[in-house]
Amino acid sequence: MITKQNKLLAHAVFLRLNAIGIAWIIVSMASGSTASAAAIAVSVTDQSGNSVPDAVIYATPRSGNIPRPLRPASIAQIEKQFTPKVTVVQTGASINFPNRDSVRHHVYSFSPAKSFEIKLYVGSPPEPVVFDKPGDVVLGCNIHDNMYAFVYVVNTPFFAKTDASGNAIIDGLPAGEFDFAIWHFAQSAPAPARPIRLRSDERLSTKISISLKTTGIGIDSQGKK
Numbered sequence: 001m002i003t004k005q006n007k008l009l010a011h012a013v014f015l016r017l018n019a020i021g022i023a024w025i026i027v028s029m030a031s032g033s034t035a036s037a038a039a040i041a042v043s044v045t046d047q048s049g050n051s052v053p054d055a056v057i058y059a060t061p062r063s064g065n066i067p068r069p070l071r072p073a074s075i076a077q078i079e080k081q082f083t084p085k086v087t088v089v090q091t092g093a094s095i096n097f098p099n100r101d102s103v104r105h106h107v108y109s110f111s112p113a114k115s116f117e118i119k120l121y122v123g124s125p126p127e128p129v130v131f132d133k134p135g136d137v138v139l140g141c142n143i144h145d146n147m148y149a150f151v152y153v154v155n156t157p158f159f160a161k162t163d164a165s166g167n168a169i170i171d172g173l174p175a176g177e178f179d180f181a182i183w184h185f186a187q188s189a190p191a192p193a194r195p196i197r198l199r200s201d202e203r204l205s206t207k208i209s210i211s212l213k214t215t216g217i218g219i220d221s222q223g224k225k
């Protein structure tokens with residue numbers, strides 16, 4: 001029997017199994033001078049040269065000394081869509097799921113990084129959901145098949161998400177060594193992290209090209225798992 005839960009799980013597996021080729025390359029990297037903290041500015045394009053919104057970039061301190069501000073996030077349901085479609089949080093942070101519609105939603109995930117459900121509800125659920133493991137989480141709604149969203153959980157507070165023009169900036173970085181990585185829900189292949197070193201006032205400016213799948217985004221209707 002194909003259940004929605006199985007469909008969603010299959011979708012998550014589907015995303016992983018479609019890995020092919022090299023996902024990203026640094027085209028250029030230049031440093032300049034700015035304020036007291038370091039920053040990484042990134043411009044992301046796809047294989048066709050188009051700007052890529054909703055890509056997650058993150059820099060994890062190699063020292064293991066990781067601040068834990070654990071900024072909470074919110075993913076609303078508005079007009080039967082999750083808003084925003086992509087959210088990034090640090091491991092251990094919580095997310096609220098306010099329902100702004102008059103219809104009830106039933107939010108759930110069966111992803112290994114976070115399995116949960118908030119049964120049929122309107123308004124704000126009494127408790128936020130804590131995302132306590134790193135990784136990608138696919139969200140669905142048990143009532144509305146075309147509702148889906150992604151949460152990416154990272155072991156660092158130093159992250160950003162590209163805007164509609166494919167640009168993102170991680171600011172307020174301390175000096176030191178980091179593993180720098182990028183993630184996108186439609187990426188054809190997982191990209192390995194790259195080591196970078198930042199001086200205290202350094203600003204890195206980087207262009208990254210990633211390969212995106214052009215089909216199979218969203219809930220996989222095959223339910224193969």
Ligand SMILES: [Cu+2]
Pocket residue numbers: 080104105106141142143144147
């Ligand atoms: Cu719904």
